[in-house]
Amino acid sequence: MKTNEERSALTREEILKKAMKLFVAKGYYNTSIRDIAKESKMSTGAIYHHFESKEGIAAELFDRIVLLLSNLFNKIINSKDTTKNRIKELVFNLLKMAQDDKIVLEYALNVKHKEIIKGGKPICSSGPFETLLTFLKNEMEKGNIRKIDPYVATVCLTGIPVRLIQIKWDNVINKPLDEYKNEVFECVWSVLKPDNC
Amino acid sequence: MKTNEERSALTREEILKKAMKLFVAKGYYNTSIRDIAKESKMSTGAIYHHFESKEGIAAELFDRIVLLLSNLFNKIINSKDTTKNRIKELVFNLLKMAQDDKIVLEYALNVKHKEIIKGGKPICSSGPFETLLTFLKNEMEKGNIRKIDPYVATVCLTGIPVRLIQIKWDNVINKPLDEYKNEVFECVWSVLKPDNC
């Protein structure tokens, strides 16, 4: 037996889920409220009961994904492991997420949040990016990775896996991402490792 | 004194230029034909005299940029220089283009061509990407760069500069891109250099 609040929350979740699916599949501007309503098996009126606007749906999706990625990165960064292993985990988890939570990561990387949400930032220039930046700065100070500009280091850590994920999604490569993970990590690590020659 | 054909061609160029500017600034779907007409100081009717549709404008812009990037990459790759210097030039030119032809590169990287143009590919999974892929494969065979998966190598060569460019455009970093170029190249080269230790 569920309270009204619980059922209402479930409806919200359903709308968010279906909206994300459609935004990724067709693009934000190619998806109408009527599309979301049909996919959620509801009416447009019901959608507007739960959200104030289409932009409001996108904004909530954005906030959730920023939180999700920040939490993931923080969990890995705060684990008691070597620097090398934590960086490996970061790379592996990005690739894993591209396979297992494809829609979520596609939404994070491909939807142009800045264009949609008034005053919004691209997802990877906000919370999650800052988390990685701080982590790499600290490791540099401890001498655990090579001393380079922290922004460039962060760009290497994220740019390499992310571009591989994008060409995979574009069907430029056929093998599953999992098979690239060791080589991708090797590349990232050859940039960041402290004993550079 | 100009012929009619020449004046017509100039008008087309003007429309393309202003459309690119608006697509980058506001996004394709937030830009109407009326916006393009106003910016070009013409009427919607005149636009439709020169292009069959809004999508047709986007398609021509796409084709031109693919050609531009392919030509740039080919010129650098076919120069008689060391492998290291040619890779350096590729990195430097990407960063230079991000400063000097910002709108063009923004259009290439940020506009979701696949979403707009029926059956289109993302710009960096098409011609230009193939050019770099072939180049790196050849250099690997000659032993001039480290033997890794060619796709991963291409991803490193492009992903690192491109992500830096994107965070610059998002105002995450303040320094001009030019000041990062040597360090960015060092990072790319530490992945690709043959004498890996």
Next chain:
DNA sequence: GTCTATACGCCGATAGAC
């Protein structure tokens, strides 16, 4: 909370005068 019906505007595209 969910529905149907509808307001209202903007869009892409076209027609036809000049």
Next chain:
DNA sequence: GTCTATCGGCGTATAGAC
């Protein structure tokens, strides 16, 4: 070639019954 005027449609969002 360029203009003005206009069409038909779809978009977001709202009103009000149930």
